[in-house]
Amino acid sequence: MSKGYVALVLHAHLPFVRHPESETYLEERWLFEAISETYIPLLQVLLKLASERVSYRITFSLSPTLLTMLDDSLLQNRYNQYLLNMMELAEKEVKRTQGDTDFYPLALHYRQKLYDIYQFYHKCKKDLISVFRSLQNGGYLELITSAATHAFLPLLATEEAVRAQVVTGIEVYEHYFGCKPPGIWLPECGYFEKLENILSDLGIRYFITDTHGLINAEPVPVLGTLSPVLTPSGVAVFARDRSSSQQVWSSIDGYPGDFDYREFYRDIGFDLDLETVKPYIHPEGIRVDTGFKYYRITGNGAEKAPYRLDWAREKAALHAKDFIMNRQKHVENALYHMGRKPMIVAPFDAELFGHWWYEGPQWIDFLLRKIHFDQDVLETVTPSQYLDFYDDFQECRLSMSSWGRGGYADVWLRGENDWIYPALHFAEERMVQMANRFWQPTAEERRVLQQAARELMLAQSSDWAFIMDNKTVVDYAVRRTKQHVSRFHQLCDMLASGTFSSDEVLPLEKLDAIFPNIDYRHFQSKNKFLAKEKLEVKRLRVLVLSWEFPPLTIGGLSRHVYDLTRHLVQTGWEVHVVTTEVDSCPNEEKVDDVYVHRVRVQKPDGGSFLHWVFQLNLAMLDTVSHLVQKGWSFDLVHAHDWLVCRTASAIKSLYNLPLIVTIHATEHGRNQGIHNDVQRHIHQLELRLVNEAEKVIVCSDAMRSEVRSLFGLEENRVQVLPNGIDPSLIQWDMHRKKFCEREDVVFFVGRLVREKGVHLLLHAASRLFVQFPKMRLVIAGQGPMREELEQLAIQLKIINRVSFLGFISDEERNQMYAKSKVAVFPSLYEPFGIVALEAMAAGTPVIAASVGGLRDVVQHEINGLTVFPDNVDSLHDQIAFLWSNPELAEQLSMNASLQIQKFNWDQIAKSTSDIYCEVLREWKGWVADESSNHGWWQRNEITSVDGAISQTHGAIIGTSLY
Amino acid sequence: MLKDQRGCKEEQWRRFWNVDRIRLMCKDASTLFVYWEVSSLRKQIISEHFESRWDQLPFYLLLHDVTDMLFEKNVPHSTQVIAVQPDSENWYIHPVLANRSYLIQLCTATKEGEFFSILQSNSVTTPRVASVSDQPSVCFRRPIRQERTVQENAITDVGPYSFPYFGEFDGYTVNFASRGCIHE
Structure with a gap:
């Protein structure tokens, strides 16, 4: 035991x-x-x-x-020849050492040993x-x-x-x-x-x-x-x-x-005269070990005994x-x-x-x-x-x-060999990209992929870095590393070009004939998000850039992009949104059939908002590059507002894609001019964005005029598409409260910034409250002016009849609309005025300033009342007029409800799709495929391959080990 | 060995691949190696943003100790700043501590002296070196496989999300008058 x-x-x-x-x-x-x-x-x-x-x-x-x-039969045969040569040398050594009491027995030993090896090798049939x-x-x-x-x-x-x-x-x-x-x-x-x-x-x-x-x-x-x-x-x-x-x-x-x-280092390959050993060493006379060694280690000195x-x-x-x-x-x-x-x-x-x-x-x-x-x-x-x-x-x-x-890694990572890793890692990551991209390759493509995998693996052998470290046959190790990396890229470039023949792969298959059954798919990522869909979906593909997307909802852009994109999907487009990362949300997911890619903004970000936006753009650009490297191709880019300008511009130029831009508002309009460097910076980004766009979409005639005059755009490059409103609001509620049944509430909802004119409303209210003792003012929304507005209400001594609700949910907003007698929007600048539409949809009479997009939406005494911008008297008069005329109020809200039908997202998405197709038609000369399932447009090519290495761009993909 | 035409071509070597990447590698318990490359496009847009030629921007490596933490959500245990030249492409960092996780960034700096990340690396953990005071905490188990399940996240809430610059931007308007942003 x-x-x-x-x-x-x-x-x-x-x-x-x-x-x-x-x-x-x-x-x-x-x-x-x-x-x-x-x-x-x-x-x-x-x-x-x-x-x-x-x-x-x-x-x-x-x-x-x-x-x-x-x-390997080639190496087996070469070994056999080597063995025969050594046996021939053994015979010569037996003759040469005959009579030498020390060496002759050793020569006999070597001859016998070689003979036994030869027998063994042939007995097992090599x-x-x-x-x-x-x-x-x-x-x-x-x-x-x-x-x-x-x-x-x-x-x-x-x-x-x-x-x-x-x-x-x-x-x-x-x-x-x-x-x-x-x-x-x-x-x-x-x-x-x-x-x-x-x-x-x-x-x-x-x-x-x-x-x-x-x-x-x-x-x-x-x-x-x-x-x-x-x-x-x-x-x-x-x-x-x-x-x-x-x-x-x-x-x-x-x-x-x-x-x-x-003694290993005393070999006749080095010890004997060149003529004797020449047939058994390198043909050019380079001396090598022969295996015939006649000395023992003996001691630490140079003298060696038999x-x-x-x-x-x-x-x-x-x-x-x-x-x-x-x-x-x-x-x-x-x-x-x-x-x-x-x-x-x-x-x-x-x-x-x-x-x-x-x-x-x-x-x-x-x-x-x-x-x-x-x-x-x-x-x-x-x-x-x-x-x-x-x-x-x-x-x-x-x-x-x-x-x-x-x-640890000292042998393989040091000055002598650290230069190989940038190239090896790049090749490794390119192999992963190729493997992920070629999901169902042709037989020819498979051959190229298999050989690329062989070349990469051969380049990865630890032996080359080891040899560079121990400085033995460094030239050979360097050459092998370079050769395999070079051959690998040669193969990838063949795949990228899409035009190659098997004749081009064959020489490399013969040269580096290792692992005949290798499977390149082992390089595929385990996380195959979207990989399968990529092949199955053959629709046109739009890349949407928006800094915010639900659940990240800071301004109104998030909701707009969400509604537009999910309705675009229903028109037959495949939509990918690239947006900002949010805690608790996956970075890649499908939301209502929209592919959402959320990017992480790196820190440190320069410590200010504009640097943060730039950092966001770098991250967006990396994400798009990853998608392209994974095999995704896009037909056009749709960018929303200046915050994504850098990404949009870079993608357009990198991938030669048409760009459509929606300008929701301008920096000039928001600030009634450009007054400082920050505003100038944003204005320049807007200018660049619209100038690079094939088509600029704005939400109102007023915005069209503003954008054209600010940026000098030709008329045919700007198109008006109104914003849509919450579909649930568009359904006319027959049970809605009549004007006289509603509470005596004047309701405002929106951001608390100067351009919304809430201060005007407070001034008007201070006079209205005298006239209408039961009237109250409810202000919903958050913003930097809230404290100032509350102070104003105190100064005007109306704070006890004014409520500041702060941020409210969509449901709370709808409840407020339902019970308010009037919704008032006294804006100084308003590109569109979605809130007015929402109020109309809820059946609430609307009073709005005659500015910007509100002017398109609200027609005086037809579907609402308008007031002069920045005019408290006008505001006061129109509210008082409506308050005193319930029948007019009922008529206005009835008219409004009929007119808002055109602001539904189905129609807006269809119009957006029309713009996309028109741009594509001009960009690529494509024609509509009426026979397709969608009766609409389809992709002819679904798989694109990356360009030659010289055109490669982007961050590196692959699942990092660390 | 004479090189044929193929051999000569194949032995050409590219040091740069026009990609954006920074990779941190562990050489031993006290030494890290990092290499990086910034694509021409990224150099161009960074130069545009900071209104400076690339080779005139300041560059730094920030080595963060991110042991047992998510870098994105936390302040690193420590950060080492190493100034590098615009044409630097790799660096050995020694000494670092054993059994710590590190992450490195290539950064530039704004004119106000704030760092701005250009590239962020993977994280690596240096090998552990046992100390004599280690007390064994023993847990024996059967040599069987474990089955692992992947839990996927989903949207559970929709609401007003904050982001770091809400005070400066509310989704519409940039609310700061004079805060400089660009190298002037």
Whole structure:
């Protein structure tokens, strides 16, 4: 009965190096050397142990790039040729060293070893993966996967890209082994906080972290590194045991540095004369390792003594024994405290064994035999097995870590390689955009997308940044990074152009032939808001810019845009409103079939309203850019008032869209002139906005005159469309109270600003109250003049007959209309005068100043009474006149109710749609499609693709990992 | 290795992509790295708004400690201001604290000295470094998956919403006479 466990974890990985275009890339030898020195020697050991019924369990991670290379016929054939060359060299070495008592036995050893490897390789029909698979099936190995191209996941930018790396790794594993991987080797043990959620979603049961990754977890793991913990999402984490790692890895006192072991850096590729080795090194005479090494480490100096196979073998046995003894002590000590059997996790790079540490496979052989035959304290185990031994494990939260130098990202993020990330992240985000956009690609488009995904993943390999840091073959790593990024964009540009043939994709498919079954859709965002509708809806699409939209209701614009847009939808338009974010509302949602995109205004915003408006415009512009990058295209832009001028102007120019502008009021009109810099600034924005518009919509004839005269617009560019009113008010209420049944209330509703003329009403009231003792004045609405108006009412000594209600709801407003004898609007400036219409709709007689839009709405003694603007006497006289003539009041309200029918939103939306179509007709030369379902306009093209990179604009999308 | 025509073309490298972005990355427990880019369009409209050439505007990195908070709704625990040049594009920030969440902004400043955000980064959390005084708080659980549900928001209320500048703008009129806004 054992007292604890050892989990030996070997991670086998090489970057994808495959150059069909040339046979002279030295870097392909990385694979060949690893096969000859590590993979086959390890497999030989493991198979032999199994055949001798030695019980052992090892965890082996095979990176997807390595699996693909091992399975690649071009590389298999090149490896075979490499092997034959080495066997030829071995023959020559046997002859050359004949008679040398030190080197000749070694030459014989190498010849025999190469022969055995050759036999092994052909016996398994060059299919090393099948040998791994059979060892897994036999219960000896637990094979796990890794990220697709071994990307260092903490430095990726988007969740989509991390997911794609992991899912692709899983799929490659499933392809070769026919089952789901139980665990994953995170490249370089690179972990970051949110990674566990992705792993959990994908059914990964465990991963391995470096020691400090677990020790620094929160709360502190009570069982240290001798037991796994669970992340909050349930994925198990096993940590590297520091001491066992130290004994094997340490360059100072680790086993591989023993003086009796083979010296890696003395190779005949460098030691012999060029003529002798020339056929076996690079054709241009660049010296390389051949694997024929005749010296042992000997000591710290340069002098090296001949290698002795028997001495090295003896040391390997001793070191295996030492390793076991130390682990036994560790386990026995911990068992007492833990209350469950401790588990020591010893992960290593597989290539250490055989390639760097020549005796490594032999050490593993001794280790497993001794554990099996010579003791009963330890037992080998895999992480999956250990998880099944116990019911529960401590839950901890882990933060970022890796097993690289310093324990974090120092190796992959420093002066030597930080320049790659802006490009890699940009490509990553572009891939996400493409994946989201091409929901149902053609076969040709799919090929391009798949190859783009391959190129991106190849560029993401952690190996390139690693090489730049350790300064070995930097040129190669730099070239590979640049090539893959460049090829990626070449493919995206092909998609963007929309015109390409398969001939253009083929060269890249041949050059970078990794993951034949890759699925680009793994880069699609999980949040697919609107994605499906985008394809299904084929209507014309308008982008509406409004700084406010319900529930954000500061002024009247919000309600106007809400009513207009939801009625526009009913005329067949697809409407997207971009507006300001509101607490408690989603940033993207559909409201009455209108797509609403609410933007967050960044802080700090410069500390003043005008800077805030500018900040809002930057945010709106970003949002529209995101929509376009996601594949949305718009047919026109409809901007409301100066607050969205910057966005409207930029979008028109960026995306070449016609612009329609509604000017609800002008800064000049509101202030009866331009008096200061702020007003001048707003006036300039209004001027710019209307000048860039194809068509300007205003709400009244008065506004048309004002806008034309202020901004010098041609007559045909300005169109009058009245505002609409609340549809529920338009229904004539037969049970409404007659004039004489109503309370003696004069009602005003509106903002309390000077232009509304409420001060005039107070002055008039002070005289009316004398004449009509029961009359009261009710003032509803909020604004900066409220306090001043209340003071005025006190001064006039009428405060006891004047009520200031403040803000009231629509329902309260309607109740006030219903019970008031008259509604009075003594404005000095009024672009439209929606309140007058609402009062008319409610059946309340109206008295209004003859200004602006009110003049269009109220006709004297026909549907109401008008007064001279800014004239208290006129106001007093008309109120007194109406008060004294109930029959006239009844007639006026009856007439008004008949006339307001034209102010319904259905009609206004239809007229707006007519304007849109007229603008589009002139802009694009489109024609109406009478046969369509709507009998109206339809989009011919629903999917647009982004332009070439040089025209790219916008903020970056993708789901940020942080 | 001789480079063919394809190779030469493929090894050309673009440093700028004409996008608006700022990305904060964690290098280790005490070092952050940030890179950024401002598109030509954004530079143009910011220059227009502040009535200044881009390269004559002041620029700052504001590094906010946003540990356990939503930056949009709260005042950061601390903010570090780093002046940068108009042509700067990346920065290493050291030292920062372990186990803290940071967010960085590229800002300019108004003539009144108020910061104005141009770009806002993602937030990152520096790794935790355990201290000797850590007391374990143990919770064991079974190694099973959790099912998560997503709750969607909906409009529940319609009413008079406030916004930060209600005193200056009521939806119609800008109510301040002389408050300067632009670099003059």
